[in-house]
Amino acid sequence: MVTGNVGRNAVELRQEAERKLAARRLLLPDDEPSSLRLVHELQVHQIELEMQNEELVHVQSELEHALKRYEQLYENAPVGYLTLSADGIIGALNLTAATMFGAERAVLVGRRFDALVSDGDLPLWRAAMASMLRKECGGRQHVDLALRQSDGELIHAQVDFVRIAGQAPDAAILVTLTDIGERKRAEARMRLSASVFAHSYDGIMIVDLEGRIVDTNPAFTRITGYTRDEVVGQNPRILASGRHGTDFYAGMWASLHERDFWQGEIWNRRKTGETYAEKLAISAIRDDEGKLQQYVGISSDITSSKLHEAELDRIAHFDSLTGVPNRRLLADRLERAIAHARRAGKLLAVCYLDLDGFKPVNDLHGHAVGDELLVEITRRLQGQLRGDDTIARIGGDEFAILINDLSEANEVEVALERLLCAVATPVLVQGQELAVSASIGVTLYPTDDVDAEPLLRHADHAMYQAKEAGKNRFFLFDPDRDRKAQTHRLQLMRLREALNENEFVLHYQPKVDLVSGEVVGAEALIRWQHPERGLLMPGEFLASLAGSELQRGVGEWVIDSVLAQIVSWNAEGLALTASANVSAEHLLQPDFADRMQAALARHPAVDPRSLELEILESAALSDMNQAARVLERCRSMGLRVALDDFGTGYSSLTYFRTLPIDVLKIDRSFVCNMLGDKDDRGIVEIVVRLAEAFHCGVVAEGVETQAHGELLVGLGCRVAQGYGIARPMPPEELPSWVRAWQAAATRFLPGG
Template sequence: MSKGHTLEQGWTKRIYGQDFAIELVQQLVIPTFVLDAECRVIVWNRACERLTGMAAIEVIGTREHWRAFYDAPRPCLADLIAQGRDGDVRKFYSPNDVVSEWSWGMHAENWCVMPLRDAELYLALDASPILDASGELIGVVETLRDMTDRKRTESELRLIASVFDNSQEGILMTDPDGRILDVNGAFTRVTGYTREEVIGQTPAILKSGVQESAFYKEMWRCLGETGQWQGEVWNRKKSGEVYPEILHINAVTGACGRVTHYIGMFTDITDLKSTQQRLVSLAYYDALTDLPNRVLLAQRLHQAMSRAKRSERLVAICFLDLDDFKVVNDRYGHEIGNRFLIETANRLLGCLGNGDTVARLGGDEFVLLVADLISAEQLEGILGKVFEAVAAPFDIGDIDIGVSASVGVTLYPLDDSDPDTLLRHADHSMYQAKQLGRNRYHLYDLDAAKDLQTRHRELERIRQALQHGEFRLHYQPKVNMRSGRVIGLEALIRWQHPEQGLLSPAAFLPQTEHSPLIVDIGEWVLHEVLAQMAVWALEGYELPVSVNIAARHFHHIDFVQRLQEILSEHPEVSPHLLELEILESAALEDVLVMREVMAACQGIGVSFALDDFGTGYSSLTYLKQLPAETIKIDKSFVHDMLDDQEDLAIIEGVIGLAGVFRKELIAEGVETAEHGLMLMRYGCDCAQGYGIGRPMPPEAVAEWVRGFEPDWKWPLWAENSWHAHDMPLLLAPYDYEKWIRLLQERVADMGGADSALELSDFEDCRLSRWYAGSREQYGDLPEFEDLAVLHERLHRVCTQIVAMCNSGHGTSAVRLCDELVAIKAEFFDKLVELQRCVVRKRAS
């Protein structure tokens, strides 16, 4: 409170007179009234009358001025001061009793804000005591200030601030340069940025990169022209999450018409987008599996058909139905059945490419739409993956479920029908697949797809052969030529066809390479081999056996697990006796995966051999990475090694590699004793082939092993009884056998090509060169001269036969061939005699 006013003889008795003082108060434009020490109204000026609506005559001389402010008697500020009740001010003017909050000390005066009775007005009250010369209170003067406009403005500002702070829309305010001045709480909740983090930044902090620069250029162009912009924007939160929003931007201009601020308001429409997506999903996607439904399938089929006609490609429509799915539902309930269908959908998706479609029509019916096929053959591999994926066990909770699938297929535009008809054709073919025994596909019968249908029938016949026990295993021995010991066997499959007899693998295995059937055949072979090894073990023959494993079988997801299970079914056979042969070309497809699988199998005890080594394009690059214990030299190199220096050089190189990488080595395709001698000369002692032993049924193996004797020349070579100089003598039986056979074929086919053999090929033979350089060493041997005579005679007869052929005297050439055969037999006998004499002479 202020000190108040001091009057010497009463406040109305100043030098200017009482009337002057009253008139002065009356003329004040500020509403003012005065109370005496008894709280009676002495002055109530005109401004106070206008403000309160109460005439001075109604209050002067009374203590009822409260009626101007309250509905019931209550002290006003002047009363409290007059009564010396300063301490009660807060009691009577608490925040609960006033519209606005109480404030103290404004303009060094006491003031409060209070509502005026029966009016929407707010007053600020200033009251000061009037003291006489002795300091005694003689009155109180109180002024009223109309604060209604100010309060309304403040209320509006508070309302605006409340809207800004509590708005569900994110709001940001920028200066004309786009610098953020303020943001509200919704902005922070949506974006994750606090107010402090964005003040001074530009809205570019939210840019997601989804829209291109042209989008923002157009936005600013529109803002510049119209002062506002509205649209959908993809922005990025502080967390990095991209989200969609509806954004409204308005330019705020000042009195001069220039932009002073930009106000942006946005709403996160992620939920709206999700709702839209759910609506689309309900319209186009299966609710259980989230696969396309029939509606979306029809659209995609139309599109695929249009592309197929433009690009001259095929589209396969495959109608798939799970076999015995009803049993799954009946046995385990619909919840397990639904989970099973979801897992099936995921597996089917994994079998197709990005441009293909898997749709669910309902129940356990699916449609596979395979587009952009160059040929019908491509579909076989894809369907093979599908059957394999469906047939793999389903582990749902603690329940193992196994089913198969039947698939009907039609190919567009070979089947040039409309979409609905194509689906009906595929559906019809699916039922035919079920009638044929299930777990298979059936192609809609079109002339243009006969080849595929034929292959399908062939596969089906092979499947039946497996089921009916028509396959057989034959075993080809592998020997160490240096020691003369049988070191193992290779299992080779045969088909005992009821009509065609015994068929080799080449007659049926290639058709199964891209089919799940190859896995079934491979597992059958493993079972049969292990069972047979157990039989031989009881007979006293514990021989290692190698089994060829197809690439598709080896890369099967559970190959190692199934191998362990098969081995566990034959505990009497040691896994160390089983060797798996894999083609080098298959091993090079994915070296890392191959290494892992091979290592896992080797951990069980099974060993590996790289089959057909040398035929792969990267043999030298990957040999070190593949942990196979054995290398098998491909028979194509062995077959011609005695005639082709390049093949011989390859074999020599492979033998050298095997030594460097510490691999065991075995050669395939040894057809003659001479092949074996040449291999031994270069360091390969182990071999197999028709020259050693042909594939034989299992019951003949034991007797063959007991009676096996190596060619008599092999041990002698092993004992260094031969010299490399004598190799032409050792190879002479091969050379002349081959030459005479070719010559006989030429005579028998006089209509064949000219000069099947040149005479010079024979005259410049290895044996002739050996004779020229060995007379001094072996000329004292009678057998040397005897063979020389026969050798010359043989050459002379061959020369005559060639001349007769060239002159067209075929009949005479045929008769002379009979003489050649007789000479050949005597010549070969003399060859053996000379070879034995050479050995004895070297030993002496």
């Protein structure tokens, strides 16, 4: 009879067998014979064995499943397991351990464990093993080792081991391997962070959310002078220098709240009270959930670089001798002053000051004395200016001055008079009394509504005008005058282009003998064949040439063209005297006669007597004697000389008496009005008599009617020109006009 206790006890098993036998209807009454009773017992026992066998099969299945689960847990445990013999031979190991070593299990079993330990940790392992073997079973130890993988790479593991059976040398040791590589790396990072914190050259300060300093590094102490113990628990504002306002700190906190970061330059105060500049970066530190933990500030002392930067800025923007702004800083100040004047609706005076007589002082007494004088003059000028005005040295003895917030133009006059007085007061330098003065040019913005550079240029121009006017004074720039001058310059440029592009042409107005009807000559009159505006009369452009270098060039072109035209007419059989107008400035050129001779040489076919030079009296010759010498030489070449517009100038008789004249030309203003104005008629008669007295020819301009011609003949003037005879015409038309005139036999005879 089975009495085991596999799943149920014997009583329970017997009862269950009886129930099953009854179910099979095999139970016999109690009065059956003993043989039958024995059979019954055997049947019950058989059923019990069957049931017990079923129970054993079930238990064995569960044990097998449990063993498989254990093997899976063992093989795939998060730690490596292996067993060692007392002499360190690997007996068994799980899959995790094999994976940690990067090798097949079969390769590792039977190897010595210490062959897998790094050389550096081998003494540590052997000492731990020796200690373990001296202990009783159950004794535990652990050690951190660097173990060598199959490819030679090292892994860091925590090795826990315990004796599990027997005594040496038969004792077995169970070893657990835990990969601590990440922990080691984290520890290395922490050690590195701690090392960086401790050895960083930048100061580091950690602040909690309550605004209390919780830690600092040694560099912080070096920079601020505060030890860690002195500042832990304090608010960082103990470093504040007071040089930054609330807006500065509000911007800092706004950046930290919005971006978790702020960086900039800040002035703080050391423990000694000395202010210093630092470059500061503040970062907000958050945990993995994004919750704010603390703030870290990293700073570097940039005081020396800021001082160096300030020195470089001073050198770059301030005059080294006087200490006032230089030209570069002036440009910035001027831009700001213009913007301020525009916003405030005020006047800005831009002044250019140059010292009169400074160079002789510098040359006579030396540069050292000159430098001292400049420093003193600068100090005086500064004393006459307000705090928001600017004085800048822009050259050796040249200064620019900006006077702001003027309500009226006369305010600057008062200020400039003070400046002139300050400069003109003698200065005592090295025992010597020195005296200089100043010439100041000034322009007012926005009356002179231009940019910064033109403003300075205009003030400079005005300063030169002050010098030309006698020095020790100021001169106010006139924008209207400058605009006219600019227009004049532009027109001169255009006229020069016209000369170069052959846009000038000559028209000729005939001169005739009113009695004989003979054509005796023609006056060359310049015109401008403008490509866009058409034919322009002299009144539209000649005034722009007056006094310019270009006037000479145009004059030489006229003479050369007239000479060429004489040659052309002569070739057509037309022999005429042609006259060319010559300005006073052109005539007084030192080489006029030489160039006149060269022009004749270029046209050898021209008889010099065919060319007449008409001198414009209204040009007011500045050197009468020089003009006389030049004209005398021209006459010696065979040229004729006419005095144009006689009677209109302030010194007509002076001209006539001094200059070698062949012909007098009566101005058209007298001729046109002589029919109705007895005074003009009297002047015409006087000029005619004067010409007769000096044996000069006389030509009347402005003959417009038959009556004009008849009256002139009656007064004794036979040669004339004017619209009543012919208008100026292109040179190619003149020959046919001459033929038509002579064919008509036109005469201007009194009463005719």
